Amino acid sequence: MDLLNTFLIGITAGTIYALMAISMVLVWRSTRVVNFAQAGMALLSTYFGYEAVTRLESFWIALPVAMIGGALVAALVEMILIRLLVKHSTSGPIAGVAPIIATLGLLGVIRSISAMIWGGQDLRIVGPVSNDGFTINATTLVFSPLKLLILVTVLVLMLILSVIFQKTNIGLALRASAYAPEIARLSGIKVDWVRTLGWALAGATGAVAGMFQTVNGNGTLSPDSIEFSLLLVSGFIAAVIGGLDSLIGAVIGGLVLGLMISFVLMYVSSGLFFIAPFVILLTILFIRPQGVFGAKAARRA
Amino acid sequence: MSLNVSNLTVHHGAICAISQVSIAVPTGTLAAMIGSNGAGKTTLLRTLSGLKTPTNGSIMWKGEKIIGLKPEALVRRGISHVSEGKSVIPELTVRENLELGAIWRRNAKESKESIDQVASIFPRLGERIQQRADTLSGGERQMLAIGRAIMAKPQLLLLDEPSLGLAPLVVEQIFQTIRDLTTSMNLTVLLVEQNAMGALKIADLGIVLNLGKIVAINHAQALIDDPAVRAAYLGY
Numbered sequence: 001m002d003l004l005n006t007f008l009i010g011i012t013a014g015t016i017y018a019l020m021a022i023s024m025v026l027v028w029r030s031t032r033v034v035n036f037a038q039a040g041m042a043l044l045s046t047y048f049g050y051e052a053v054t055r056l057e058s059f060w061i062a063l064p065v066a067m068i069g070g071a072l073v074a075a076l077v078e079m080i081l082i083r084l085l086v087k088h089s090t091s092g093p094i095a096g097v098a099p100i101i102a103t104l105g106l107l108g109v110i111r112s113i114s115a116m117i118w119g120g121q122d123l124r125i126v127g128p129v130s131n132d133g134f135t136i137n138a139t140t141l142v143f144s145p146l147k148l149l150i151l152v153t154v155l156v157l158m159l160i161l162s163v164i165f166q167k168t169n170i171g172l173a174l175r176a177s178a179y180a181p182e183i184a185r186l187s188g189i190k191v192d193w194v195r196t197l198g199w200a201l202a203g204a205t206g207a208v209a210g211m212f213q214t215v216n217g218n219g220t221l222s223p224d225s226i227e228f229s230l231l232l233v234s235g236f237i238a239a240v241i242g243g244l245d246s247l248i249g250a251v252i253g254g255l256v257l258g259l260m261i262s263f264v265l266m267y268v269s270s271g272l273f274f275i276a277p278f279v280i281l282l283t284i285l286f287i288r289p290q291g292v293f294g295a296k297a298a299r300r301a
Numbered sequence: 302m303s304l305n306v307s308n309l310t311v312h313h314g315a316i317c318a319i320s321q322v323s324i325a326v327p328t329g330t331l332a333a334m335i336g337s338n339g340a341g342k343t344t345l346l347r348t349l350s351g352l353k354t355p356t357n358g359s360i361m362w363k364g365e366k367i368i369g370l371k372p373e374a375l376v377r378r379g380i381s382h383v384s385e386g387k388s389v390i391p392e393l394t395v396r397e398n399l400e401l402g403a404i405w406r407r408n409a410k411e412s413k414e415s416i417d418q419v420a421s422i423f424p425r426l427g428e429r430i431q432q433r434a435d436t437l438s439g440g441e442r443q444m445l446a447i448g449r450a451i452m453a454k455p456q457l458l459l460l461d462e463p464s465l466g467l468a469p470l471v472v473e474q475i476f477q478t479i480r481d482l483t484t485s486m487n488l489t490v491l492l493v494e495q496n497a498m499g500a501l502k503i504a505d506l507g508i509v510l511n512l513g514k515i516v517a518i519n520h521a522q523a524l525i526d527d528p529a530v531r532a533a534y535l536g537y
Binding site for chain 2: 173175182189190
């Protein structure tokens with residue numbers, strides 16, 4: 001039963017990391033920027049979700065509110081900050097890294113602003129269903145209705161995303177702009193807007209990750225919440241495992257990371273909570289610096 | 302005159318790539334532009350399609366000044382540019398590469414019709430429609446690049462060295478297709494080529510560019526017969 005438990009916990013956490021990784025990959029593919037503020041933007045979106053939950057008392061309304069809020073914030077960040085920085089930092093020693101450093105600054109700004117608006121204390125978001133484990137043959141699992149719901153919702157969202165990417169013109173424009181911006185422009189695609197759209201999608205995806213990370217954890221939200229630090233680190237590691245360029249890679253990276261962390265905590269030591277993700281990251285960078293799915297073949301999705 | 306370039310000057314930083322170039326290409330004309338490496342041919346095409354901003358001069362297309370317009374706006378005015386080096390996206394399938402060409406029209410039905418049209422021009426693409434573009438041969442990729450441009454229903458087609466790296470037999474086939482398309486679709490074509498003889502043979506108008514300046518502009522056949530052009534560019 002321990003084995004099953006560990007597996008299910010790992011998979012659930014993994015889907016949330018995968019969402020975060022997807023949002024980092026979406027941003028990377030749109031603008032070639034590693035967005036360290038992604039978790040900060042997810043935090044802000046989750047605060048929007050919190051406002052909706054407390055007013056409307058429905059998690060299922062709060063989730064799209066958080067997603068729309070996250071999409072708008074991300075789109076604004078891209079239009080106001082990133083677009084200018086990418087255009088202007090073309091020479092000198094910080095060319096290329098300027099937008100990345102800017103996202104680090106943005107992370108700090110978002111945290112401070114959140115603390116100013118919502119205060120430093122823990123706010124509570126109540127999940128849509130119970131997080132008490134299922135009971136099978138008088139044994140209570142850690143796996144709960146909430147975790148099942150998260151699992152299903154994330155899988156549905158991933159399915160929707162993959163349909164958007166593979167079957168629609170918007171998806172084609174997103175992929176073309178990522179792979180070959182010049183050919184995309186010559187085909188009549190307004191690449192600047194497609195980039196903004198990529199960020200918006202990333203913001204919405206990150207918002208879902210933030211909401212679920214909060215309710216899947218202890219249900220509380222604060223500007224310097226450990227859950228969000230973990231989300232930043234894990235999303236980033238999962239994206240790197242996936243090669244940073246591949247959506248499928250991000251999903252697999254998230255699941256692999258979730259499972260690895262879950263098994264290490266269960267069978268090695270629960271004291272390794274904060275070190276395990278980093279050890280996994282370093283090991284993978286040593287073995288395959290391009291990421292496990294960093295090969296060209298994985299750039300399909 | 303359909304395409305009218307006058308006194309066009311383009312710089313790469315401090316270097317002058319094109320200087321005071323004037324060209325007029327009437328509707329339905331296939332113009333071949335030849336010249337050695339670094340003559341400024343690619344720069345000229347990139348300026349015409351809006352990828353590069355000129356320093357000076359004017360470009361008129363169908364009576365409208367088009368300098369300052371972006372590529373995505375120029376595609377909508379009928380200008381399609383097939384850039385150098387088999388400009389296809391290897392990660393996408395043949396069908397997706399083609400759909401890309403018609404994406405701005407936002408009309409699925411027209412897009413399907415155009416794919417059928419391209420498949421009838423290049424049957425090989427029709428057979429490989431579901432394959433990823435990186436599984437295609439060099440010649441097939443060039444066909445795909447031209448096919449993508451055709452998908453946009455262009456009136457002015459800018460082709461940058463379609464013969465690059467292709468076997469002689471395939472080059473002949475591509476050139477013949479370009480000639481046929483020009484006539485059948487009443488296109489205006491500006492074909493930039495290192496393969497000077499092959500390009501001039503199918504062209505109506507010949508333009509010789511050297512070090513960013515026009516050194517000769519005449520009927521293509523007249524250029525082929527011109528001893529100076531023969532010695533410098535045709536190699537006999």
